[in-house]
Amino acid sequence: MDYNGLQVAVLDPSLGDAIGACGGKPVVSGPDDAEGVDAFLDRLAGEDIGVLLLTEPDQIRALFGRAAATGRVESLLDAVRQMAVGSAAPACTDLWRSHHLSVDYEPDGTGGEALVSGMARLAGYLVNKKRTAVDGGVDTSSWQRIDMRWHFESDPYGTRGESAFLQACRREKTDYTPVWLLRQAGRYQRAYRELKSDLDFLDMCKTPELTAEITLMAVERLGVDAAILFADILPLLQPMGFHLEYVTGQGPVIHNPIRTGRAVDQLEEAEPESQHFVYEAIRTVLPALPPHIPLIGFSGAPFTLAAYAIEGQGSRDFRHVKTFMHSDPAAWHAFMARLARAVTGYLNEQIEAGVHAVQLFDSWVGCLSPDDYRTFVLPHTGYIFAHLRPGVPSIHFGVGTGSLLGLMREAGGEVIGLDWRVDLAEAWQNLEHDVAVQGNLDPMILFSSPEVIRKHAAAVLHKAAGRPGHIFNLGHGILPGTPEDHVIALVDAVHELGSVR
Numbered sequence: 247m248d249y250n251g252l253q254v255a256v257l258d259p260s261l262g263d264a265i266g267a268c269g270g271k272p273v274v275s276g277p278d279d280a281e282g283v284d285a286f287l288d289r290l291a292g293e294d295i296g297v298l299l300l301t302e303p304d305q306i307r308a309l310f311g312r313a314a315a316t317g318r319v320e321s322l323l324d325a326v327r328q329m330a331v332g333s334a335a336p337a338c339t340d341l342w343r344s345h346h347l348s349v350d351y352e353p354d355g356t357g358g359e360a361l362v363s364g365m366a367r368l369a370g371y372l373v374n375k376k377r378t379a380v381d382g383g384v385d386t387s388s389w390q391r392i393d394m395r396w397h398f399e400s401d402p403y404g405t406r407g408e409s410a411f412l413q414a415c416r417r418e419k420t421d422y423t424p425v426w427l428l429r430q431a432g433r434y435q436r437a438y439r440e441l442k443s444d445l446d447f448l449d450m451c452k453t454p455e456l457t458a459e460i461t462l463m464a465v466e467r468l469g470v471d472a473a474i475l476f477a478d479i480l481p482l483l484q485p486m487g488f489h490l491e492y493v494t495g496q497g498p499v500i501h502n503p504i505r506t507g508r509a510v511d512q513l514e515e516a517e518p519e520s521q522h523f524v525y526e527a528i529r530t531v532l533p534a535l536p537p538h539i540p541l542i543g544f545s546g547a548p549f550t551l552a553a554y555a556i557e558g559q560g561s562r563d564f565r566h567v568k569t570f571m572h573s574d575p576a577a578w579h580a581f582m583a584r585l586a587r588a589v590t591g592y593l594n595e596q597i598e599a600g601v602h603a604v605q606l607f608d609s610w611v612g613c614l615s616p617d618d619y620r621t622f623v624l625p626h627t628g629y630i631f632a633h634l635r636p637g638v639p640s641i642h643f644g645v646g647t648g649s650l651l652g653l654m655r656e657a658g659g660e661v662i663g664l665d666w667r668v669d670l671a672e673a674w675q676n677l678e679h680d681v682a683v684q685g686n687l688d689p690m691i692l693f694s695s696p697e698v699i700r701k702h703a704a705a706v707l708h709k710a711a712g713r714p715g716h717i718f719n720l721g722h723g724i725l726p727g728t729p730e731d732h733v734i735a736l737v738d739a740v741h742e743l744g745s746v747r
Contacts, residue, residue, distance in 0.1 A: 248366050252296035252373060255329075257286065257305040261358045268366040270297070283312045290329075291321045296373040297365060298326060301334040301358040306341045323347070327386045330372035332365040334358055347387050350376070367453060374443050375459075409540050411472040415603060415639035415661055417682050417715035423707060423744025424471035425737055426542070428643075429723030431464035431476045435730055438463070447492045451478045454527040461531050465539055467730070469737050472540050472603070473531065475596075477524055479546030479607060482592055483555055485520035486513045486584070496559065503558035505570060507577030516588035518595040528599040540602035542641075545592050547608035548585035548626045555581075564613045571622050582626040590633045597635045605641035606630065606659065612646020619650050624657050631658025641684060645722055648673070655681055666721025670709035682715035687736070689720045692728045696735040703739045718744065 249270030256265065262272040273295060275286035287309070289295065300306050313322045326347055333339040333349045334357060342349050350372050353364040376386050410424040432438060438460060442450065450456050460476040480498050484490055489501040504510060524543075531541055546554075556567045571578045593604045611623060627642075634640055642654050643663025655662055655677055664673050664685035674683050691702045703718070710716035718740045724733060 249297065249369050252369055253294060254297040254299060254362075254365075254369075255286070255290060255295045256299045256301070256358075257283075257309065258299075258301050258358055261299070261301070261362055264359050264362045268362060270366070270369075280312060283308055284316065287313055287316070287318055287322060290325045291318070295325070295329055297332065297369050298329045299332040299334075299358075299361055299365060300338055300342075301361060303337050303341050306338060306345075310345060323387070328377050328380050330365065330369050330376060332361050334361040367449075368455065370443055370445055374440060378440060409471060409538050409602075411540055411717060412602060412639065414715055414717045415641075415682055419714045421745065423710070423716055423718050423740055425718035425740040425744075426470040426472040426474065427468070427724055427733065427737075428474075428720050430468060430470060430474065430733075431460045432724060433726040434724055434728040434733070435464070435467065437467070447478070448481070448490065451476075451481060452523045454523050454530050457523075457527040458530040458534070461527070461541075462534055465535070468734055469741075470539075472542055473535060474542040474544065474605070475524070475528060475531065475601070477527070477544070479544075479551065480554060482516055482521060482545065482588055483551060485516045486555075486588070488555055498554065498559065500554055500558045503556055503566070504581075505556065505566060507574050507580070510577050510581045510584070513581075513584060515584065516592075518588075518591035521592055521595070524592075525595055525599040528596060528601055532600050541600070542603045542605055543593065543596035543599075543601035544605040544607060545589045545596075547606045547611065547644075548582045548589060548630075549614075549623045550608050550610045551585050551589070552578075552581055553610045561610075564610070567613075568618075571618070575622070578622060579626075582622070583629075586626040586629045590630045593630070594633075594635050597638050601638070603639045603641065604634065605643055605663070608642075608644040608647070608654075611644045611650065612648075612665075614650070616649055616653060619653050624653055627654075627657040643684065651677060661715075661717065663719070664721065670706060671711065674710075674713070679713065679715075682717065683710075684717040684719045686719065686721040689722050689725050689728070692720075692724065692732045692736065694732075696732060696739075699732055699736050700739040700743070703736055704743050707740070707744050 248268045252270055253273050254265045254270035255273040257275055259274050262274050265272040273289055275282040313319045330350045331342065331347065332351045333342055339349045339352050351365050351368055353360040379386050410420040410422060413420045414424050457476045461473050465473045480490055491499050491501060493499050535541060553564060553567045556570055557564065596604060631640060639660045641661040641663055642657065642659030644650065644654060645665050646667065647654060647665065648668040651662060651673055661682040661684050662677060664670055664683055666686050666688035670686050687702055687706050691699055706718065
């Protein structure tokens, strides 16, 4: 990310070049020049300044001293409340707060260049969020990006002690059917689109403050019974040596897909610490969640990750994957074992960071026959579930897996996710009711009407028959363009119709 053309105001002329190198337009003055500070105050009040960066306490004193001497304190405060404010050190931050203004960013390192480069990573979304808040009547003078902006009202469906979601994972009786939704945070939400603006998706996923905010935003807006971390499955491939890009209109692309056993041998191990930004986001989300809402972490499953790594992008027939799998089974198993180790370490680090449940997504495994799944996938997926830290429920979800559900159960997971192509009652019976199930409304139903949504939600609940262990969800993720009020109507309908009278 960079400043993307935003005007960046500083009272340190030496930072002008650094701001320009990061894509910003510097607005510079010197703190010892009264005329210069006057001109600086005029520009803050009269121009479209997006970011204000001050590096020394004396700069802040000069700014407010001159504003007080010229009767411009209120206009200064009004202007600053709409800007992303950066502070180079704790002494600056304390001084800002003494003037009842919040600081939006303070870098880990000290000095102006650390402030300029660090703020460049966050400036676009902070300015967008702050101005949206001001337009909505929010006083941003005392907010903090995460801890103070989420204000949850009491939830009539909340439970004391452990949540309904976790109880359902353990197949315990609940007062109502818990519901959360695959891709419950995403492009269908206006607030998400405003927050994303022109930001690069991969940069978003690697910015803990932003991913935390998107995670929390969905819980607050929808009233669901669990949060799922806003993240993506493919960054785990990058430390192995894959060149990943999200291409507009095309989706994720691996620019160096592998097709040979030699290429597998040249891959690096994906150490868990390579995904440190995910664990930081988890630790940021947890204090802001309501006490009855658990957080779900997740990863892509080895087969789906391998499919991306071999095909290079989405596929209809998975020709390269199946050719590799059958023509060089030794290399295939070596690759899958490497991926299984990476996923296991990644999920265990998420558990260590504090998530309350984990989900393994195998979005593409439905392209396989049962025999191929048993031979080429089950040993590696089973390895993951066997090596997860104990005490945290795990969900095993795939798409198009009606013929594979028994094998998925054998691989592991306290909860089996069902897509919309299977009958929930029959699938659960075939699983012998000894696991919880999650699902399974067709996501396309959300494009209909609240009345139709309610009817189909009732049908899914009827299939579950009130049996302990049902978590209501879609059979796949919410689609872009889905009306947001229809998603809320679904959650409300499940809470009402799934309540125990």
